[in-house]
Amino acid sequence: METPRTLSPPVRVTAVLDAPLSPWLWLVKWILAIPHWIVLFFLWAAFLVVTVIAFFAILFTERYPRALFDFCLGVLRWSWRVSYYSYGALGTDRYPPFSLGEEPGYPARLHIAYPERLSRAQVLVKWWLLAIPHYLVLAFFTGGVRAGWWSGGLVTLLAVIAGFALAFTSRYPRDLFDLVVGLNRWVLRVAAYASLMTDVYPPFRLDQGGDEPAPAEKSL
Template identity: 80%
Template sequence: MDGSRSSYPPVTVTARLDTPLSRWLWLVKWILVIPHWIVLIFLWIAFVFVTVIAFFAILFTERYPRALFDFNVGVLRWSWRVSFYSYSALATDRYPPFSLGPEPDYPARLDIAYPERLSRGLVLVKWWLLAIPQYLVIAFFAGGMRAGWWSGGLTTLLTLIAAFALAFTGRYPRDIFVLVVGLNRWVIRVAAYASLMTDRYPPFRLDQGGEESPVKPWPVEDR
């Protein structure tokens, strides 16, 4: 693999801690996000079917159909916004939009660079065999799956600690915020890889903080 590709991250996850935050709104957010969870259940069912179709498209053409790719990116974006609002971060009180689009003004954002070509060989093994070590890691700190998104575990524990700190001090601890975003970023990178949206293996690295380098086109070697 060309080492120059390291300057072209295929998955970019950014987040901004909103201030001020309500001391007590987090107690009822589980109710407020129920409409989103209902929609996301159906979106993630569609996500699975789209990924299966993309699997065969990549196997025969080395390409992920752009319309299908954009849909799956939209599902991941929607899930990330809802997670950020609710119990994977609790870092904003701004209600997530019902949207598959990028929503650049929302404090939680996600972009995945469209790959012009993907490996036929990797598509056969990356979503199960190669991703097993990553699944074991994220299961430890991200818990289980709910409405298509990992929840529970270390991430939720840290988020609840931040919520109690917010309730009693009026402040969301910055150190917890950057760690929680880093954990979510790791999960999203694995989700993008396992759903065949990139051939770049997720790094075993906790990139903390709210900002990442912008997504740039990912050069592809001639085959």
């Protein structure tokens, strides 16, 4: 008899919608987030260099050096927190910490499971060839990724709509929040895959809501 085995996704994105949210603070968050964007510009420059080093490490050893992995995960976490605070979601008024760490008390969180082995064959093609279909989708979602935060496109449009809803009703529509987080979750899954941090191909699926969907079960 086959026994079901729970498969946990390698990339887990969670978010908690803070309440109450200021009806007007979102109008000036572009100014408040400038210090983070400056730091992220340099962190993402380092991220690209580290990813190139990791590429060769995986190619020759099938391993992503743990210290480099933790640094890249930290940059993605930082970027997700800033995006969540600003125009990637507007889901909190808590100012993001200047930190590469996990920050469990912050409402936007990201975890990527460290892979013990990675495919030499995939590392040659996944970041440019295999990920192209996702890049085309994300170009519509985000309008592009700049220095570690994603701006423009559908995500920012929906976040601004949420801002106007806050201004006039003092409420962030729950369905809109679930959609915005789902779009960001898709972005982060693809970012982890394209950055060589996992061999698990991102699903073409919009998993909405602040919580990750329940792990799938696979029969043995």
